[in-house]
Amino acid sequence: MQAALDRTFHALSDPTRRAMVQRLSRGPATVSELARPLTISLPAVVQHLQVLENCGVIRSEKVGRVRTCAIEPNALSAAERWISDRRQLWERRLDRLADFLDDADAAPRKSPGKGEPG
Amino acid sequence: MQAALDRTFHALSDPTRRAMVQRLSRGPATVSELARPLTISLPAVVQHLQVLENCGVIRSEKVGRVRTCAIEPNALSAAERWISDRRQLWERRLDRLADFLDDADAAPRKSPGKGEPG
DNA sequence: ATGATAGTTAAGCATGTACTTAAGTGTTGG
DNA sequence: CCAACACTTAAGTACATGCTTAACTATCAT
Numbered sequence: 001m002q003a004a005l006d007r008t009f010h011a012l013s014d015p016t017r018r019a020m021v022q023r024l025s026r027g028p029a030t031v032s033e034l035a036r037p038l039t040i041s042l043p044a045v046v047q048h049l050q051v052l053e054n055c056g057v058i059r060s061e062k063v064g065r066v067r068t069c070a071i072e073p074n075a076l077s078a079a080e081r082w083i084s085d086r087r088q089l090w091e092r093r094l095d096r097l098a099d100f101l102d103d104a105d106a107a108p109r110k111s112p113g114k115g116e117p118g
Numbered sequence: 119m120q121a122a123l124d125r126t127f128h129a130l131s132d133p134t135r136r137a138m139v140q141r142l143s144r145g146p147a148t149v150s151e152l153a154r155p156l157t158i159s160l161p162a163v164v165q166h167l168q169v170l171e172n173c174g175v176i177r178s179e180k181v182g183r184v185r186t187c188a189i190e191p192n193a194l195s196a197a198e199r200w201i202s203d204r205r206q207l208w209e210r211r212l213d214r215l216a217d218f219l220d221d222a223d224a225a226p227r228k229s230p231g232k233g234e235p236g
Numbered sequence: 237a238t239g240a241t242a243g244t245t246a247a248g249c250a251t252g253t254a255c256t257t258a259a260g261t262g263t264t265g266g
Numbered sequence: 267c268c269a270a271c272a273c274t275t276a277a278g279t280a281c282a283t284g285c286t287t288a289a290c291t292a293t294c295a296t
Contacts, residue, residue, distance in 0.1 A: 002133050010131035014284085015120050018200070025207035031243065044285055047246070051283095065242045065293040071208050080201040082136070082195050089143035090189050119291070132254085149273065162255055169253095183263040183272045 007055035008079045016040065017048050020070070024058060028070040126197045127172035134158065135166050139189070142176060146188040 011017055020034050035045040049069060051091050052058045055077035129135050136154050140218060153163040170176045174193035178185050 005136070006131055006133055007133075009127050010283095012197075012201075012219075013124055013128035013131055015124060016284090018123070021204060025204040026259090027211055039286085041286065042243070043245085046285070062243085065291095067168065067243070071204075073205065073208065076205065079130075080198055083198040083201075084186075084190075086139060086143040087191065087194065087198065090191065093143075093145055112169050117285085128253095134254090150271090159256065160252090161257085161271070161275085165254075181271090183261095187274070 004055065004075065005079060005082055007051075008057060008075050008076045011051050011055045011057055012079065013047065017052055018049060020069075021051065024069060029066050030071065031067050033071065038076065070107075094107075121186065122173065123197060123200055125169075126175060126193050127170050127177055129173045130197065132166070132169075135170055138166060138170065138187075139194075142187060142189045146186050149185050149187065149191065152187065 011074065012021070016038060019038070021032060023029055023037075024084070031045065031049065033047070035042055038045060049058065053069075055058060056072055057071050059072045060069040062068075130139070134156060136217060137156070141147055141155075146162055148161070148169065149163060152167070153160055154165060160210060167176070167178065171187075176187050177190045178187040180186075
């Protein structure tokens with residue numbers, strides 16, 4: 001879905017949120033644990049977590065008064081795949097270009113070759 | 119660099135800009151060619167191109183009155199790698215967790231096993 | 237019950253983003 | 267020269283974002 005990618009890439013565009021994702025990649029953490037290394041207020045942390053949760057990059061569950069957050073791999077993988085798919089497009093194009101240039105060098109049609117370079 | 123990733127992910131968070139990247143993945147294009155399938159004004163297109171160029175996702179060159187744009191692979195690869203690196207972190211963690219659970223199942227310490235599942 | 241803990245909600249503010257229209261610059265073809 | 271062309275710049279508007287402080291709720295320990 002288009003809007004899901006919008007939200008995922010937007011979520012990753014903020015360094016604070018990337019730091020949270022980085023932390024959660026190593027394992028689940030509570031809101032306070034995520035906030036501890038950061039210099040912003042707790043409400044700001046919670047707002048970032050909402051952004052990450054709204055795009056499905058993390059999930060969270062509250063037990064008692066403690067909310068524990070964890071990575072939800074699918075959303076990040078979708079973003080990674082979007083880039084990867086485009087990379088394959090342009091890499092194939094560059095490969096074809098390289099092939100063409102090799103062929104043109106090995107068997108020129110119009111003008112006689114100048115011999116091998118070097 | 120941190121700010122470069124900020125800009126790259128932000129650039130990708132807009133569907134119009136992703137459409138431009140998609141188009142350019144298939145090969146270079148002029149500003150007008152990029153604008154043609156879009157429903158927004160030309161200045162808006164140029165603003166999007168500036169965002170993409172400022173983060174190094176594309177480069178462009180003007181010849182005469184025509185500006186030609188092309189993908190610049192490095193910035194996108196850096197973004198892809200950021201996600202990929204975190205994915206490896208959590209995948210390793212999940213693997214270790216799976217190993218632990220397998221071991222606990224195969225050689226339980228406290229309570230006797232229930233035999234093989236299935 | 238009392239107070240500390242962990243998080244939540246609400247309101248407001250400064251800045252940033254995406255878009256528009258209008259007008260301008262430099263290039264090319266007749 | 268002159269008009270069409272391909273952008274480019276400027277100015278303005280509407281809305282989104284990231285942050286703050288203040289006040290609130292719910293849970294846990296004593």
